[in-house]
Amino acid sequence: MRFLVTVNGGGAPPDEQLFAEMGRFVEELTRAGVLLATGGLDRGTHVTSSGGNITLTDGPFTESKEVIVSFALIEVRSKEEALELARRFWKMVGDGEGDIRQVFGPES
Amino acid sequence: MTSEAGTAAAHRAIEAVWRIESARIIAGLAGLVRDVGLAEELAQDALVAALEQWPAEGIPPNPGAWLMLTAKHRAIDRIRRNERLGARLSLLGRELETEQQSVPTEFDDVVDSDEKMGDDLLRLMFISCHPVLSTEARIALTLRLLGGLTTEEIARGFLAAEPTIAKRIVRAKQTLASKQVPFEVPPPAERPARLASVLEVLYLVFNEGYSAMAGDDWMRPALCAEALRLGRVLAELMPAEPEVHGLVALMEIQASRVHARLSPAGLPVPLLEQNRGRWDQLLIRRGFTALLRAQELGGPPDVLALPYGGGGNTHAYHRGFAEAGAGLPRLVAVQAADRAGTVASAIRISKPAHAAAVQDAIEESDGVVATVSDAEILAAWSALGREEGVFCEPASAAAVAGLAHVEIEPGARVVCVLTGTGLKDPETAQRETPPPIPVEPDPDAIAEAAR
Numbered sequence: 001m002r003f004l005v006t007v008n009g010g011g012a013p014p015d016e017q018l019f020a021e022m023g024r025f026v027e028e029l030t031r032a033g034v035l036l037a038t039g040g041l042d043r044g045t046h047v048t049s050s051g052g053n054i055t056l057t058d059g060p061f062t063e064s065k066e067v068i069v070s071f072a073l074i075e076v077r078s079k080e081e082a083l084e085l086a087r088r089f090w091k092m093v094g095d096g097e098g099d100i101r102q103v104f105g106p107e108s
Numbered sequence: 109m110t111s112e113a114g115t116a117a118a119h120r121a122i123e124a125v126w127r128i129e130s131a132r133i134i135a136g137l138a139g140l141v142r143d144v145g146l147a148e149e150l151a152q153d154a155l156v157a158a159l160e161q162w163p164a165e166g167i168p169p170n171p172g173a174w175l176m177l178t179a180k181h182r183a184i185d186r187i188r189r190n191e192r193l194g195a196r197l198s199l200l201g202r203e204l205e206t207e208q209q210s211v212p213t214e215f216d217d218v219v220d221s222d223e224k225m226g227d228d229l230l231r232l233m234f235i236s237c238h239p240v241l242s243t244e245a246r247i248a249l250t251l252r253l254l255g256g257l258t259t260e261e262i263a264r265g266f267l268a269a270e271p272t273i274a275k276r277i278v279r280a281k282q283t284l285a286s287k288q289v290p291f292e293v294p295p296p297a298e299r300p301a302r303l304a305s306v307l308e309v310l311y312l313v314f315n316e317g318y319s320a321m322a323g324d325d326w327m328r329p330a331l332c333a334e335a336l337r338l339g340r341v342l343a344e345l346m347p348a349e350p351e352v353h354g355l356v357a358l359m360e361i362q363a364s365r366v367h368a369r370l371s372p373a374g375l376p377v378p379l380l381e382q383n384r385g386r387w388d389q390l391l392i393r394r395g396f397t398a399l400l401r402a403q404e405l406g407g408p409p410d411v412l413a414l415p416y417g418g419g420g421n422t423h424a425y426h427r428g429f430a431e432a433g434a435g436l437p438r439l440v441a442v443q444a445a446d447r448a449g450t451v452a453s454a455i456r457i458s459k460p461a462h463a464a465a466v467q468d469a470i471e472e473s474d475g476v477v478a479t480v481s482d483a484e485i486l487a488a489w490s491a492l493g494r495e496e497g498v499f500c501e502p503a504s505a506a507a508v509a510g511l512a513h514v515e516i517e518p519g520a521r522v523v524c525v526l527t528g529t530g531l532k533d534p535e536t537a538q539r540e541t542p543p544p545i546p547v548e549p550d551p552d553a554i555a556e557a558a559r
Contacts (some may be wrong), residue, residue, distance in 0.1 A: 031226070032128070033340030065116075074324060075337070077330065080124030084171075091169070 002036070002103040003082040005072045005089070009064035011096035021092050029074065034085070038072040065097060073103065118163040122171075126155055129172040130256035135228035137179055141187075144235055144290050145281030150186065150254060154179035229254075230345045231291050233338075237306040240287050245280040246309045248273055255334050255342075265331045306342065307355050310335045314359050318366070329366075334491060336363055343398065350406025353398045360395030364388040403434055410520040412437035413507040415527060416477065417455035419462030425525070426469035437523070439475030441466055442510030444485065451482045453533055454503035478510035485509050486540060492526075499530035499537075 014022065029035035046057045072089075076082050079102065084098045130151060138147035154175045168174040236250040251257045251265070259277065263270040282288075294302040316329030339356040346352050368386035371377050408429050414422050422441045429436050444450030448458045460466065469476060489505035492498045504526035516522060530537050547557045 031341065031344040033337035033344075034396070064376065075333070077127055077333070078120075078124055080120045081127055084124045084128060 001069060001076060001078070001082075003074050003076065003079075003100055004103050005074060005082070005086055005098065005100050006068045007093075007096065007098040009067045009069040014093075018093065025089065026072075029072075029085070036074060036075050037053045038070070040070045041068055043067065064088065068098075079094045083106050117160065118167065121167055122155070122158050122162055125158075125167075125171040125175070127177055127256045130155075131229060131232065131254045132225060133172070133176050133179060135232040136176060136225065137183065138226075138232060138291050139228040140180070141183060143285060144232070144253065144291065145285055146186070148281070150179045151175070153182045160422045165373065186345040202298065212549040226345055229341070229392075230293050233306055233342060234294060235284060235289060235291055235347070236303055237302075237309045238284065238289050239278050239302070239305050240289055241283060242468050243308070243312065245276050245283070246305070247313055248276045249280045250309050250338070251313065251331075251334065252277055254338055257334070265328055267328075303346075303351060307351060310339050310342070311355060311359075313338075314362070318362060332359075332363055332366065337361060343401075347401075348405060350402040353402035353405065357395045357398035357402060360391045360398060364395060366389035403432065404413040407434050408432075408437045409523040410437060411511075411514070411516055413440040413442060413510055413522065413524045414500045414504045415452070415506045415525075416441040416460065416466065417453045417503065418457050419460040419466040421525070421527060423462045423465040423469055426473060430472070436473040439470055439472060439473045440507075440510050440514050441452070441475065441480055442478045442480055442506045444506060445479050445481045450485070450502075451536055452485050452501070452506050453502035453536075454501055454528055456504060462512060476514055478513040480506055480509040480513065484512070486536075489536075492541070493530075496527065500526045501530055501533040502536050503533075504528050 026035060026038060043058075048055045048057070072080060074085065076085070082100055082102075086098075090096070090098070133151045133154070134144070134147050137150050138144045141147055141150070157178050158171070158175060162168070162171075163426050212548075232253055233250070236253050241249065248262055251262045252259070257265075259274045260270050262268075263273040266273070293299075313331050314335035317329050317333070317335065320328035320331075336356075336359045339352070339359050342354050343349075343352050364387050365382065367388070368382040368384070369377055377383075412425060412429075412483060414425060417536075419441070422439060426436070426439060442455075444455055448456065450456050466477075469475065478558045485502050485506045488509035489500065489502050492500060492505055492508060507524040507526065511522065511524070545557050547553050
């Protein structure tokens with residue numbers, strides 16, 4: 001089953017050491033056949049659709065704590081595995097917020 | 109949360125940690141004690157300890173390291189009590205003493221460097237798939253040691269009885285010990301054959317899951333995912349092996365269509381009629397990436413043998429290789445001697461439509477048109493079934509029969525394309541095989557008759 005693990009903004013920017021640790025973590029997950037995709041996200045453009053009117057607004061539009069800044073798509077065998085990997089990730093990163101959500105893809 | 113629910117949650121969390129870490133733990137221990145069976149027992153002991161302690165004391169900050177360290181301590185205890193392993197005591201004791209002085213906090217502090225770990229994991233894969241074991245035993249041992257699956261899960265995946273699988277695993281470990289199979293990555297001379305054995309196991313596991321997608325039990329489809337995961341792991345461990353990337357590509361691309369290949373009623377949907385929106389684009393992309401890697405590393409085979417027939421396939425393969433631009437395999441286009449009346453119905457064509465194009469392809473690739481008799485075709489057809497377990501139509505076997513007519517350099521990589529299943533020509537199969545044996549619809553009776 002797939003999970004999208006997301007990280008919200010607002011945390012301290014990663015220093016060199018954290019950067020290296022994260023690189024290692026990503027590599028380890030790749031080697032374990034777990035990591036399918038990962039990346040960072042731009043603040044982007046906000047879309048509102050209301051009564052046929054579509055409004056596009058460039059950010060910033062909300063508190064950075066509520067904006068997803070990076071993600072990892074992982075393939076694991078159980079929800080507990082996803083939670084365990086997320087726990088390891090956050091232990092490394094320190095303070096911050098994010099989510100772990102199961103992805104329902106073409107398979108469901 | 110009630111304490112019972114808390115315990116259940118803790119058990120699920122432990123199970124997850126076990127799934128993530130067990131292969132690395134067993135591999136690390138096997139690297140140390142040089143005995144896979146013992147390594148697995150030690151790892152299991154550590155798991156039992158975790159199941160006893162974690163629900164009450166909470167999950168330790170680094171569960172993987174905890175399991176590894178506990179298992180290593182069990183190793184010392186065992187060795188002290190066991191003369192058989194006495195010789196290894198001094199080495200192991202020394203390593204563990206140094207470790208105890210500084211309690212490690214990170215998993216990797218306990219399990220050696222990534223590189224060493226990767227080596228041990230690769231050794232574990234090779235030994236689990238060792239040709240000294242039967243195919244069934246290799247599959248069970250691989251899922252157990254590298255997949256972290258329980259005996260019950262493996263039994264469910266293969267529709268077998270749990271005691272059967274348990275026995276299979278015990279015997280496999282005994283065989284490895286009694287034959288003193290070394291815990292090593294095979295030397296270069298043995299590597300192609302040994303790697304083929306590993307890839308065969310992964311593909312059989314994949315197929316078992318792939319053919320069972322409509323079943324009620326989630327464990328069978330999970331085999332697909334597990335085979336794919338192990339393939340990806342192997343591709344990271346042996347990045348320079350084109351065959352590994354080739355198998356990963358095949359599995360990724362097959363898996364991408366898993367959910368489009370059955371109708372809501374559970375009937376197979378042919379490729380061209382599948383809803384492509386249900387194909388998994390991510391897996392397709394990964395499959396193509398793996399394919400490119402395989403192509404870059406491996407290049408085309410030296411010899412490519414195909415049934416000639418109308419020549420369409422031969423022409424198309426040649427053009428495909430020419431456009432890929434990585435070199436041309438020598439084509440062996442195999443024609444039946446009796447083109448109008450051969451047993452190989454799929455190549456029973458007296459006037460090949462693509463004869464001119466095939467002629468060009470043969471010349472360009474320094475290839476050859478081979479002609480085979482029906483007797484040769486049937487002999488190859490029967491050998492494929494007997495020795496490879498492949499049931500193909502006679503025309504496909506013609507490709508294999510044709511190789512006997514071609515001079516092939518030692519060490520050349522030869523690929524025969526089998527274009528059709530045996531069910532395309534059931535009449536030949538019925539004529540050429542012994543008559544069916546009537547059997548009562550009962551598993552024991554069938555097993556008895558199969559003997």
